[in-house]
Amino acid sequence: MKAFFKATLFVFLVGGLGLFLLMYRSAAPDKFILIGGTILTMDPDNPVASAVLVEDGRIRAVGTQRGIEARAGFVETVDLDGAIVLPGLIEPHTHPVASALLGTAVDISGFRYNSRAAIMEVLEDASSGFTLTPWIVAYGWDPLLVADLEPPTLAELDALSPKKPLVILTQMLHEAYVNSAALKAAGINVKSPGDIVEGFIRDDAGNLTGTVREVEAIDRLISRIPLAPDQATELLLRFQYIRYSKAGYTTIGVAGAVGRHKDPVELIRKVADDPESPLRTYLYLLPHQDKNLPLAGSADFRIKGIKFWMDGSPFTGGAALEGSYENSDVVIERLGLAHNHSGSLNYTRAEFERQILAYHNKGYQIAIHVQGERAIDAALDAIEMAQTAKPAPALRHRLEHNALITVSQMARAAKLGVTTGFFVDHLYYYGDVLPSLMGEKRMKRYMPLQSALEAGLEITVHGDHPATSIDPFRTLKTAIERTSFTGKTVSAPNEKISRQNALRAMTLNAAIQLGEGDELGSIEEGKRADFTVLSDNPLEVPVGSLQNIRILDVWKEGRRVDNRYFSGTHLSLAWDLIKAKLSGR
Ligand SMILES: [Zn+2]
Numbered sequence: 001m002k003a004f005f006k007a008t009l010f011v012f013l014v015g016g017l018g019l020f021l022l023m024y025r026s027a028a029p030d031k032f033i034l035i036g037g038t039i040l041t042m043d044p045d046n047p048v049a050s051a052v053l054v055e056d057g058r059i060r061a062v063g064t065q066r067g068i069e070a071r072a073g074f075v076e077t078v079d080l081d082g083a084i085v086l087p088g089l090i091e092p093h094t095h096p097v098a099s100a101l102l103g104t105a106v107d108i109s110g111f112r113y114n115s116r117a118a119i120m121e122v123l124e125d126a127s128s129g130f131t132l133t134p135w136i137v138a139y140g141w142d143p144l145l146v147a148d149l150e151p152p153t154l155a156e157l158d159a160l161s162p163k164k165p166l167v168i169l170t171q172m173l174h175e176a177y178v179n180s181a182a183l184k185a186a187g188i189n190v191k192s193p194g195d196i197v198e199g200f201i202r203d204d205a206g207n208l209t210g211t212v213r214e215v216e217a218i219d220r221l222i223s224r225i226p227l228a229p230d231q232a233t234e235l236l237l238r239f240q241y242i243r244y245s246k247a248g249y250t251t252i253g254v255a256g257a258v259g260r261h262k263d264p265v266e267l268i269r270k271v272a273d274d275p276e277s278p279l280r281t282y283l284y285l286l287p288h289q290d291k292n293l294p295l296a297g298s299a300d301f302r303i304k305g306i307k308f309w310m311d312g313s314p315f316t317g318g319a320a321l322e323g324s325y326e327n328s329d330v331v332i333e334r335l336g337l338a339h340n341h342s343g344s345l346n347y348t349r350a351e352f353e354r355q356i357l358a359y360h361n362k363g364y365q366i367a368i369h370v371q372g373e374r375a376i377d378a379a380l381d382a383i384e385m386a387q388t389a390k391p392a393p394a395l396r397h398r399l400e401h402n403a404l405i406t407v408s409q410m411a412r413a414a415k416l417g418v419t420t421g422f423f424v425d426h427l428y429y430y431g432d433v434l435p436s437l438m439g440e441k442r443m444k445r446y447m448p449l450q451s452a453l454e455a456g457l458e459i460t461v462h463g464d465h466p467a468t469s470i471d472p473f474r475t476l477k478t479a480i481e482r483t484s485f486t487g488k489t490v491s492a493p494n495e496k497i498s499r500q501n502a503l504r505a506m507t508l509n510a511a512i513q514l515g516e517g518d519e520l521g522s523i524e525e526g527k528r529a530d531f532t533v534l535s536d537n538p539l540e541v542p543v544g545s546l547q548n549i550r551i552l553d554v555w556k557e558g559r560r561v562d563n564r565y566f567s568g569t570h571l572s573l574a575w576d577l578i579k580a581k582l583s584g585r
Helices: 002-013 015-024 065-072 095-103 116-126 154-160 180-185 215-222 230-246 264-273 329-334 349-359 373-389 407-415 425-430 434-443 449-454 472-481 499-505 509-515 543-548 570-581
Strands: 030-036 038-040 053-054 060-064 077-079 084-087 089-094 136-141 166-170 175-178 200-202 207-215 249-255 280-285 301-309 367-368 398-401 421-422 459-461 532-536 552-556
Touching: 002 175, 030 065, 030 180, 038 249, 038 264, 053 449, 060 065, 089 509, 116 154, 136 301, 154 180, 154 207, 154 552, 166 180, 166 215, 175 215, 180 207, 200 532, 207 215, 230 249, 230 264, 230 570, 249 509, 249 532, 264 280, 264 301, 301 349, 329 434, 349 367, 349 373, 367 373, 373 398, 373 407, 407 449, 421 449, 421 509, 425 434, 425 472, 449 459, 449 499, 459 499, 459 509, 472 499, 472 543
Parallel strands: 030 077, 038 084, 089 249, 136 166, 249 280, 280 301, 301 367, 367 398, 398 421, 421 459
Antiparallel strands: 030 053, 053 060, 084 532, 166 175, 175 207, 200 207, 532 552
16 A cells, blocks of 8 residues: 555645646647657658658658648747657557556565565565555566575465465466465365365475466456455556656557456546547457457557467466476476476367457457467467458457467468567566576577568567566667676577667557557658657667667657646545545445
8 A cells, every 4th residue: 555655645745736837838739840850750661751740630741841841831840859759659568457556566576686585574574564455465576586586385475474365476477376365265275185276286295385377377366356446546557557658658559458456448448548648558358358349449449359368478387388398497496397397278279269260250359478389389270260261361360479489480470460579578587597498499599589570570579567667668679689687698699680670669560460550650641640759869879878768758649748647637536535545435
């Protein structure tokens, strides 16, 4: 609760100043020419321009001020003061509700702590502190970054919190450790060894260990956490939208509306459809959220299709590899996996093909989480079957993450019109430790961005927040450099891509992946006037300075986005919460 109260207090403190600034902030005219900067259009036929004509939220001309004025006559100008303009950045794979809520969890991440003792101390302190709900949720357990981080035993978890349910989530969110109170709340019988529930791990004697593995089992657990007050979750989500906007994004793709709320789809719709929303939002439902909703929507919010997980995370043994994980100390000791372990598929082939065909026939775009080669094969087989049964070339199904996609799989994906998104932050956070999971040979082709381009695929890159923190320039730099955060490892250097291609992955290709390539993603006549304005040119600054580039402004639909934390809506949500608290509700 602490973080939340801090946020509420903050809203009030900046309130007075905000009101003043609201009055001060001037609106751009409906028709204007952006001048005085460098415009990187992402249009291959016209990559750099010095002026853009915007009218009623659309781009009407791209070129020079003189050229535009010769056509359009005198038009008001807005001076960029030497800044760099990109098409609005697009994050095609993120989870805003989960990010908003996990922002209030106890932070035990391996980026902050480097020993088990330090992390256990944080957890001990947290067990007596405030929480958003009656459960204690900690996030960021990371045995790959913290060398001595052995899994906690159930006895340790119970000692940390004897009564309150406790959930510790790993950084990539594919594993959790929970105490007996949480197991009980999830309806898992702690006493009876014969009661096997998929994903709730037991030791050789049949006793629960407190370890919970992969999405379905973790979902079962999370679904038992009491809901935070509606206004609190909405306010946190609105703050989350501001975080994306301040980072330079104008559009997000929600690859599964995960996050603890009674109806996360409606919550996202409400926040995204607000006329003041700083972001466009395109959403993929989880199968259980599909209530035969029409795929219609507005330019601000639209349901695009459905999201499936075909396998799990490479960092918990969940990637359905061809062959097995390395039998290294990291895999056996730290991750606690068996000899010659290989991840498994979440669906039988027949069941998956049945589901994919049904959604394909309904016109849903399908996004599938795949990491290992076997998962990618199964996904491509199902897509090929559906596209053969009912050809719909405009329906560009998506493969998400693609850690180990092979050259022949990429060729197949290109033929099927599939787009591929890469979770390159793996290389930044886990580049040093990945070889001991995957082996040197596999690492030569891990996250093969350049090969994907050569196969003719439209590649995108994503941050999959909350799995990583929002930082588009870290993601960009990683796609270009492939260097781990320690600087020690460059993974598969032959798979580095050019800056131009990396920027394209975060703009035009991302728009194409979301089915919005005609509307968004480049600065071209007829498209929506969404821009991200930068302090420096990402094509020119030294690679080491990419993360120092500042976001000066974001524009959506021809208007400067107001992405300050203070707003009337935030104030009234905070006030409702305080009233509810005071009246004891
Ligand atoms: Zn994801």
